[in-house]
Amino acid sequence: MTGLSVLVVIPTTRGPLRLRALNPRPGLPAPAAFADGDYRPLPWSADYARLCAPGGPLARLDGPRTPHELRLSGSFDAGRSWEAPVCLAHGLAARGHRLAAEPAQADLILWATGAVDLDLAVLPGDYALLDKIERSRALLAEAPDVPLAVLLPEGVERASAEAAFRAFERAAAPRVLPSGSIWEALEALTRPTEAIRRDPPREPSRRLWRLALPAGAVTAAGLIALTTLGARQAALVDPDVPPTTGTASAEPAPALPPSTAETSLALRVEELRAPPGSSCRRVAFGADPPERRPVARDDGDRLVPSRLVPELCGLAFATAPGLRLAIGPELRAAALPPVRLADGAQGYFLREGGRQNLVYAVQALPEAKASPEAGALAPGGRLVHALMR
Known part of the structure; x- marks a missing residue:
């Protein structure tokens, strides 16, 4: 049977x-991601390559x-909500669809x-579903007679998002896919069923594919997803919030700055080679x-300069729990948007045109939501680091 032609929409808050x-x-x-008309890989291509790497999540789709x-x-600038639609696109292509x-x-x-996680389970969280749906309205209105399938992760807006989709004026109600895992969603998308007539009809011999599991299977899938989540005790994540960055604080230093030992524990800087x-x-x-090579302290709040040798690709920064990073604008301008490394550190890979002498500051600051009453950590100190040819 001829495969379907599927438009995969990746919604963003823009x-x-x-x-x-x-x-x-x-x-x-x-593997790399590109925008239309551009030969340069998008900033998050490294994450896409990890998704496709041997042993990565997509390796399980064969x-x-x-x-x-x-x-x-x-x-887009940051976030991880692109992973589910990209995984589904790979799965559909592997099954002969276009x-x-x-x-x-x-x-x-x-x-x-x-x-998604390593096992292709879809992570629950706050994905700004209602905002993304509203911004997708015009695109979906271009083809109201084309069947629509949606995958909505579990979270505070899921029920409202499902109601918002059902309120759209379409020839047929949108089909809500199981959201427990990519496997469940693909099974629902690729299981054949009787042809559904469209107005105007396409090729008479073409059969559409069922977009939803039977009610009993949906219930079973939901129970499996809930059991899995309970076993893992997975907390809600916020994959669309990029790592916090900003300029180093311009406020006067406190009267008693953190000691060298405290700063070392609160903030770690490494070369990525x-x-x-x-x-x-x-x-x-x-x-x-x-x-990854630790950058040693030179004197006071200064680190030993890093040489801009060809094998120096960028820098990694890690903070103690309860602190966030403030990176100077000099480095942010010379690097690609930050990526989250496997251990949670932020990686800044230098742009080709950004390999110039520069000096920047980095500081570990208390999380914005923390308060002294809640036992917020003190700032982790301000470090100055130079990149030199």
């Missing part, structure tokens, strides 16, 4: 993106191992959001993990 294409590219050193080019209609670039070209529109035989390009793509 508006929806279309997943234009997903094609193997053997010449790429690692897709091809060749590096893929993920082509989107645009990009990706449509526009709503009018599609047999099915798939609207999905959410982050390409391992032997690799390159910063491969590291930034996620093809090879970087070597």
